[in-house]
Amino acid sequence: xxxxxxxxxxxxxRMLRRAIALAEGDGRTEVxxxxxxxxxxxxxxxxxxxxxxxxxxxxxxxxxxxxEVWPLPGAxxxxxMLVRAETLWRRGKQEEALAAVEESMEAGEWRRSQASLSxxxxxxxxxxxxxxxxxxxEWEIERGSPAAAFGAMERMRARAFLEELALSNRDVMQxxxxxxxxxEARLRAEVLRLEQEQSLAVEAEARAAASESLVKxxxxxxxxxxxxxxxxxxxxxxxxxxxEFAGVEAVREALLGEKDVMLSYLFGHFGGYVAVITQDTVExxxxxxx
Numbered sequence: 001x002x003x004x005x006x007x008x009x010x011x012x013x014r015m016l017r018r019a020i021a022l023a024e025g026d027g028r029t030e031v032x033x034x035x036x037x038x039x040x041x042x043x044x045x046x047x048x049x050x051x052x053x054x055x056x057x058x059x060x061x062x063x064x065x066x067x068e069v070w071p072l073p074g075a076x077x078x079x080x081m082l083v084r085a086e087t088l089w090r091r092g093k094q095e096e097a098l099a100a101v102e103e104s105m106e107a108g109e110w111r112r113s114q115a116s117l118s119x120x121x122x123x124x125x126x127x128x129x130x131x132x133x134x135x136x137x138e139w140e141i142e143r144g145s146p147a148a149a150f151g152a153m154e155r156m157r158a159r160a161f162l163e164e165l166a167l168s169n170r171d172v173m174q175x176x177x178x179x180x181x182x183x184e185a186r187l188r189a190e191v192l193r194l195e196q197e198q199s200l201a202v203e204a205e206a207r208a209a210a211s212e213s214l215v216k217x218x219x220x221x222x223x224x225x226x227x228x229x230x231x232x233x234x235x236x237x238x239x240x241x242x243x244e245f246a247g248v249e250a251v252r253e254a255l256l257g258e259k260d261v262m263l264s265y266l267f268g269h270f271g272g273y274v275a276v277i278t279q280d281t282v283e284x285x286x287x288x289x290x
Contacts, residue, residue, distance in 0.1 A: 004042060009049050016043040035204075037066050041080045044087065053090040060084045071215050078107040082132055094143055098136065105132040130156060134268040141273075141284050147248045149284040150275045153266040154247075180228055187221040248282050 003012035016039055023036045040063035048056040060083050072080060085100035133156035140149035194214040201207040256262055256279055264275040265287075272287035 004046055009046050013043065013046045016046060035208075037063050037070055037072055037080070038076060040066070041076070041083055044083050048083070048087060048090075053087055056083075057087040057091060060087050071219075078104050078132065080104075081107060082135065085135065089139060094139070098139060101132055101136050101139070105136070130268050131270065134270055137266070137268075137273055137284070138286075141286070146275070146282045146284045149273070150264065150277070150282060151247055153264065153273060153275060153284070156266065156268070180224065184221070184224055184228070187217060187224065190217045191221060248277060251277060252279055 003009070003015060020036065020039050020043065023039070040059055044056045044060040044063065047059060060080070063080055064084060067077065067080060071077070081100050081104035085097045085104060088094075088100055089097035133152055136152040137149045137156075140146070140152060191214065194210055194217055198207060198210040198214055201210050251262060256277065258279055260278070262275075262277045264277070266273045266275075267287075274285055274287055276283045276285070
């Protein structure tokens with residue numbers, strides 16, 4: 001990973017291929033499973049850096065296949081699906097790429113909602129997966145779907161705001177029973193403990209054990225969260241991943257007169273965009289500074 005960050009892609013690729021061969025060849029994939037998936041994701045990124053999208057696609061599909069056996073934590077799965085989306089897009093599979101980037105966005109959103117962090121920490125985590133939204137905006141523009149690009153802009157901008165708006169005035173767990181609330185507190189504490197154990201473990205076996213326990217604890221917490229959220233119609237309406245945000249037609253109806261023009265801006269990690277909406281047209285363009 002250090003070689004990759006330093007731009008030494010050839011060294012990174014050699015080291016990753018050696019590590020993957022060792023992990024697959026020693027017969028202990030049950031110990032190395034999660035790390036093998038992570039290594040394949042990083043290898044796909046490295047290979048894509050040199051423009052070999054067919055090879056990168058093969059590598060990432062292997063990672064996706066193995067991830068069904070050794071599930072990754074939300075943030076790692078978010079990255080995996082984003083890499084998959086990129087390889088699909090570059091090979092002309094646009095619909096599959098957009099489906100994959102949606103999965104990446106959902107994984108990141110779920111990870112943020114379940115994070116054992118402060119509000120500031122969760123906001124930082126949101127920023128780490130903003131690339132998913134930016135990719136969707138970029139690709140919808142490229143394929144000539146400005147209304148869908150505007151929808152992605154609104155979803156990116158609104159997600160954190162709606163979540164904090166909902167949670168600032170409402171205890172979602174009030175929809176659950178006393179047992180639910182106690183179980184949620186216990187599971188959050190367990191997830192936090194296992195995250196710390198995983199980060200501090202030195203031996204591969206210890207890290208693998210902590211990782212496996214963490215994935216199971218996160219799954220139990222996710223299931224409990226879904227149960228309670230589904231019992232709370234206000235929360236579900238405000239911040240569920242299925243929430244529909246204002247589209248072009250809704251904006252026109254609510255805000256625009258016959259001769260009005262609305263400009264909507266989005267500035268992300270990699271660039272900025274402006275949406276120009278009138279009663280008859282909608283355009284989304286990248287902002288280029290010269």
